[in-house]
Amino acid sequence: MIYARRLCGLLLLAILLSACDQAPPGDALSEGQLFPPLRLTGLDRPDVDIDDLRGRWLVLNVWATWCGPCREELAGLQQLDQLFDEHELRVLGLNVDDDPHIAREFLYDQAISFANYSDPNMFIARDLLGIRAFPDTFVIAPDGTLWRSITGERDWTSSSVIDVLRQAINGQPDALQSL
Amino acid sequence: MVMKKMVIKQHTPAVLMWTLLLCCCLAALPVGAADPQQGGKLYAKNCKNCHGASGIAQMPGLPDFSRGQGLLSSDNDLLQFIRNGRGMMPAYRGLLSDRDILDVIAYVRTLRR
Numbered sequence: 001m002i003y004a005r006r007l008c009g010l011l012l013l014a015i016l017l018s019a020c021d022q023a024p025p026g027d028a029l030s031e032g033q034l035f036p037p038l039r040l041t042g043l044d045r046p047d048v049d050i051d052d053l054r055g056r057w058l059v060l061n062v063w064a065t066w067c068g069p070c071r072e073e074l075a076g077l078q079q080l081d082q083l084f085d086e087h088e089l090r091v092l093g094l095n096v097d098d099d100p101h102i103a104r105e106f107l108y109d110q111a112i113s114f115a116n117y118s119d120p121n122m123f124i125a126r127d128l129l130g131i132r133a134f135p136d137t138f139v140i141a142p143d144g145t146l147w148r149s150i151t152g153e154r155d156w157t158s159s160s161v162i163d164v165l166r167q168a169i170n171g172q173p174d175a176l177q178s179l
Numbered sequence: 180m181v182m183k184k185m186v187i188k189q190h191t192p193a194v195l196m197w198t199l200l201l202c203c204c205l206a207a208l209p210v211g212a213a214d215p216q217q218g219g220k221l222y223a224k225n226c227k228n229c230h231g232a233s234g235i236a237q238m239p240g241l242p243d244f245s246r247g248q249g250l251l252s253s254d255n256d257l258l259q260f261i262r263n264g265r266g267m268m269p270a271y272r273g274l275l276s277d278r279d280i281l282d283v284i285a286y287v288r289t290l291r292r
């Protein structure tokens with residue numbers, strides 16, 4: 001009887017182990033949907049509920065130090081964050097490195113000062129946001145609506161991108177479709 | 180002799196359990212050759228938007244897989260490239276397993292005409 005129970009337990013464990021690398025990714029968020037109410041774990045600052053940041057445009061960039069194009073665009077995002085008033089637009093980073101220390105060191109080394117948060121097991125990135133590749137950037141309206149989801153590197157300091165963001169801040173968010 | 184039989188009988192369930200566990204774990208390991216059919220499904224979901232259904236890129240500056248461009252590297256080099264991204268190519272580490280990526284590489288190699 002005891003062996004039968006152990007056998008069942010071990011079989012269950014084996015089935016769970018075999019399913020470990022087969023978890024289906026979450027469905028990607030659709031533009032126009034309300035962005036999910038995430039609790040972000042601070043890398044270099046206190047944790048925050050993303051809903052508490054409503055009232056301004058948010059540019060949430062999901063990145064990793066091992067991701068070449070992610071590293072390339074961080075400096076541009078830093079410039080973008082400094083270009084806008086924090087009541088109009090804020091840039092946030094969500095790092096998915098396994099080890100937050102590596103990300104912290106990288107940010108320090110690159111003098112990146114915009115708010116960064118940590119998602120070491122990719123629960124938020126993969127399961128909640130349904131990200132399919134890195135970097136991925138979400139542009140979120142002041143009311144919490146997701147306006148754009150952009151996969152891949154962008155030049156966030158180009159005049160066309162800055163113009164589009166200014167138009168969005170001035171009440172013309174449709175311009176974001178050209179990003 | 181009787182004692183030996185009793186010992187064997189006593190240990191049989193444990194041996195059976197460990198054998199089953201080993202079989203299940205082995206079944207979960209990524210063994211065997213890459214599967215281009217599975218790679219095709221993953222390609223359609225993750226790569227087609229930029230690289231095109233038949234490997235002819237939808238954007239300027241991307242390789243034309245139907246002419247074998249970008250495919251001269253080894254599977255391992257391509258695996259690292261897809262995992263970590265470079266330039267316009269985003270990174271897939273943590274989102275696609277190495278086995279998935281090798282399946283995609285196997286599929287992409289079939290696109291050459």
